[in-house]
Amino acid sequence: xTTRVIRHLAWVLTVLFVALSSAQAGSDKEVTWTVxxxxxxxxxxxxxxxxxxxxxxxxxxxxxxxxxxxGKFYVNFAGQVRAEVGGNNPRTIIVMPPFxxxxxxxxxxxxxxxxxxxxxxxxxxxxxxxxxxxxDLKKNYKVTFLRSEELDGHDTVVLNLAPxxxxxxxxxxxxxxxxxxxxxxxxxxxxxxxxxxxxATIRYAEITSTEDLSKELFQKVWPxxxxxxxx
Numbered sequence: 001x002t003t004r005v006i007r008h009l010a011w012v013l014t015v016l017f018v019a020l021s022s023a024q025a026g027s028d029k030e031v032t033w034t035v036x037x038x039x040x041x042x043x044x045x046x047x048x049x050x051x052x053x054x055x056x057x058x059x060x061x062x063x064x065x066x067x068x069x070x071g072k073f074y075v076n077f078a079g080q081v082r083a084e085v086g087g088n089n090p091r092t093i094i095v096m097p098p099f100x101x102x103x104x105x106x107x108x109x110x111x112x113x114x115x116x117x118x119x120x121x122x123x124x125x126x127x128x129x130x131x132x133x134x135x136d137l138k139k140n141y142k143v144t145f146l147r148s149e150e151l152d153g154h155d156t157v158v159l160n161l162a163p164x165x166x167x168x169x170x171x172x173x174x175x176x177x178x179x180x181x182x183x184x185x186x187x188x189x190x191x192x193x194x195x196x197x198x199x200a201t202i203r204y205a206e207i208t209s210t211e212d213l214s215k216e217l218f219q220k221v222w223p224x225x226x227x228x229x230x231x
Contacts, residue, residue: 007163033157035145038179039134042126045184046133051076052185058085060191060200080218096218109227110220118167118231137177140164151188155181170194183207 046052051074058069058174069087081095092103100113137143147160161175173194180187185207191200 009164012130033145033148035143035159038145038159039138039143041184042134042137042179046077049077049209051209051213053210053213054226055205056083056085057203057205058087058200059202060198074213075215077215082218084101092222094218094220096220103226105222105224108225110222111229111231113231130187131162137161140168141175149178149221151178154178154187157181158186 005017009223041097053072053074054071056071058067058071067089069085069089071084073081073083073093075081079095079097081093083093085091085093090105091222092101092105094101094103095115098115100118101110102113103110114159137159144160144162146158146160153210156178159177159179161177163169163172163175171194173192175192176190177186178188179185184203188201188203191202193199
């Protein structure tokens with residue numbers, strides 16, 4: 001093999017090595033997320049969906065007493081929500097705009113709220129009702145990107161949500177939201193209450209899109225002797 005051929009072969013191998021190294025470096029490069037890019041991905045994830053179901057797990061501190069629960073929620077993109085929360089403080093939450101109901105079977109009452117006059121409930125329960133679109137988050141909250149974080153094996157981006165309305169600010173100081181990068185759906189949220197300083201954690205699992213949510217699912221379904229308490 002001539003010296004010229006050896007030099008040429010060495011040059012080709014060097015170029016190939018540099019090209020492969022650059023490609024590998026490019027594939028390993030971490031994506032830099034921004035509020036705009038995260039909300040855009042969330043909007044893409046829900047485009048064309050009619051409804052969602054998911055398992056939820058609830059953990060909060062109320063009057064120095066730990067309250068835990070788990071259950072399931074259903075949401076359609078007409079704004080209707082149903083959440084069944086079990087545990088030591090079971091309740092059913094139903095959102096049928098413009099009304100919001102919290103049924104408490106242990107007390108045999110159903111609290112009824114008129115949403116336009118209770119913007120604090122929007123801040124407190126909107127994410128429990130699982131509003132995963134970026135456009136809705138941007139509309140109701142001042143959104144700040146905090147960080148990328150691995151949480152229980154899930155690559156997530158973490159957002160801070162500060163309610164825009166004064167009514168919501170009176171109840172909620174901020175919501176920290178973890179969004180799963182695999183699905184661009186909410187994975188966990190931490191709700192910080194304004195007045196009490198208490199906080200609640202909600203974790204979502206088994207998120208499934210569906211087209212089979214009947215209207216009856218979102219109707220008021222509790223025993224006839226239940227007392228309706230207007231709030």
